Amino acid sequence: MADGEKIRILIVDDIADTRDNLAKLIGFEPDMEVAGTADGGQAAVNMAKKERPHVILMDINMPDMDGITATEIISNTVPESPIIMMSVQGEQDYLRRSMLAGAREFLVKPFSADELINAIRHVHELEKVKRARYAAAAPAAAAANPLAASPAARDNGKIITFFSPKGGVGRTTIATNLAVALHQSTQKPVVLVDGSLPFGDIAVILNMSPKAKTIADLVGSFDNTDSDVLESVLVSHSTGIKVLLAPPTPESAELITGANVKHVLELLRERYAYIVVDTWPSFQEQVITMLDVADVILTLMTLEITSLKNVRVFMEIAEKLGYGDEKLQLVANRNDSSGGIKASDVEASLGRKIPHTIVSDGRTLVLAVNRGVPFVISHRESQVAKDIFTLAQRLTAGAPEAAAAGAKAPARASGMRLFAR
DSSP, rough: OOOOOOOEEEEEESSSSHHHHHHHHTTTTTEEEEEEEEHHHHHHHHHHHHHSEEOOOSSSOOSSSEEEEEHHHHHHTTTTTTTOOOOOOOOOHHHHHHHHOOHHHHSSSSOHHHHHHHHHHHHHHHHHHHHHHHHHHHHHTTTOOHHOOOOGGSSEEEEEEEOOOOSSSSHHHHHHHHHHHHHHOOOOOOEEOOOOOOSSHHHHHHHOOOTTTOOOGTTTOGGGGGGHHHHHEEEOTSSEEEEOOOOSHHHHTOOOOHHHHHHHHHHHHHHOOOOEEEOOOOOOHHHHHHHOOSEEEEEEEOHHHHHHHHHHHHHHHHHTTOOOTEEEEEEEEEOGGGSSOOOOHHHHHHTOOEEEEOOOOHHHHHHHHHTOOOOOHHTTTSSSHHHHHHHHHHHOOOOOOHHTOEEEEEEOOSSOSSOOO
């Protein structure tokens, strides 16, 4: 959307008075305009394809095609037009079905003018940010590391990068335990990189000294850093792995560039069999670089609506970055269907297998973190530890399950499709 261009909104509701009232509210905003109105789901689909509105206001209950079905179709065919769902029903089931169909917001009627306008601006801004990320990511994809494009040609270390588009899914804990499991199961040298540069937590999880050296100690000398210099800032842990810690402050993290990160990871690849990299939910240059140079990207998710929604967005970005199915592998952490969403449902909707699952065991994880001992050591016989060792085996032995990571999931014969975009 060009500067000064108004936010164009499509209003979909089978009640004429509601359409008129919404249009009047939008008319009071100088930066908004009504792109059109529709009285049913099918008309909404047709008009969305024709007008390509910036935002769509969608009612749920309509006679010809309900709003959830229309939202699924529009999310798949006009993904650049985010949808705000409207309904007199505020039940959790309606909210869940709407968000799974692709809606970005949910407004319960009656809502205030401020709620409406704020929701429109919110989803529009999110869409602008997503487009900006695509634009920023494209050059990185074009200039991708040629070594990463042909991993079979390399005999040196394998980079395994963890990423999650949403925080709070257990990414750092799983990355840390996987690094230890890789070392224990292969007896090969493993280095764990805290690539969550602004707020890294690996030092806390492993109970390491706050005075330990970090990647920030290389600032100002990255161009002259060789393997020996880099080795001097790695910290040895009692589990046998080496650790490259994140900077002590967010300010020092800002001094580290994507080029610096790439140089460090390539040096580590020369000496270590496995380089496990933690990241943070961002599409900044440093994170994109960590994803570009990776041999495998383990995308961590939980079976919650907000996590799944963000994974869907990340998969769109990953496709634009040229990450293939074998490189990007999904990991369902805290795998528990008690919340109403099953891993098989997500597989069918994404058309992607979830090759790796990790059981939900909050008590074991909390105990391990509080003690500063990885649970693959302190609770080796727990199911969550066994799941981590299984993941390590698949990443190292090329098990059929891992090789099939990018295999397409079979389409479901019936039922609602999750995240059809």
